[in-house]
Amino acid sequence: MKIGIDLGGSHVGIGLIEKEKILDSQEKIFAREERKDMKTTILQSIQSGIEELLKRNRITIEAIELIGLAVPGTISQGVIVKAGNLNLSHFDLLSPLKQIYQNPLQIRNDGKCAALAEKEYGSLKQYDDCVFINIGTGIGGAVFMGGKLLEPKRYSGFEFGHMVLNKGGRHCTCGKQGCFETYASIKALKMKVTETLDVDSDISGQFLREELLIKDEPGVKEEIEVFLEYLKTGIANLIDIFEPEIVSLGGSFAYYEGNPILEQLIQKLQEPNTTFNSGDLPKIVTASLKNDAGMIGAVI
Ligand SMILES: [Zn+2]
Structure with a gap:
């Protein structure tokens, strides 16, 4: 049995994992106050989460083969070099955990x-x-070629979200402007839709998906269009560079399976002159493990 930890921009999920199954898990959402000291909040949340999970399942820490962390940022030599969405840089999360746990530990980029x-x-x-x-x-x-994960030596690489699609555009947490993720992340979509609807930005993913289905609110349709245009462009760029057989879309977007937004995206990708090899689109699917993929993959 292993423990997978999926650290997100606003929460941490901790799960007991056996192969592809999450036997039990729990999630801690970071309160606004707690976000002021992310390093302490992350460490404390991980520690109390593991404790709670073990207690609830009557397992001792010795029974855990591996503790794996999935982190939204660039990792180098086990250190989080830069995690814009956590507002962290040069954070050595493994060392304090190694002092607490004798179990093997690993850390990897969440994507x-x-x-x-x-x-x-x-x-x-x-x-x-x-x-x-x-x-x-x-x-x-991430990218697999010939079945192998491509892994650069220097940094994590594959920072898809930070390819600039609009020079001088929206400011990104990474410091650059016009990055892919400032237009096409679910966070960006949610921000724009809630701004347009003038509702609290803390709406759930499900609320957002349902709202997008209605989309007759003035302005919402236009925001979806901007989101889809950028998403299409970013994906088309990646298809042209890597020529994959398949593109799988994960994260919260995985829940858009069956949602007309996904069909619209695929239609847009099929438009002439969108990809270099127009008319021969690779398979476009959503991640079948949905948002659990990060936690499960943390211990692979
Ligand atoms: Zn960026």
């Missing part, structure tokens, strides 16, 4: 974790050349 889980157990299982795009608070991902 890579989710991609590994999809490759091992989910939507990418049958394919060799795959692009996985995690669309949530930010946009991340």
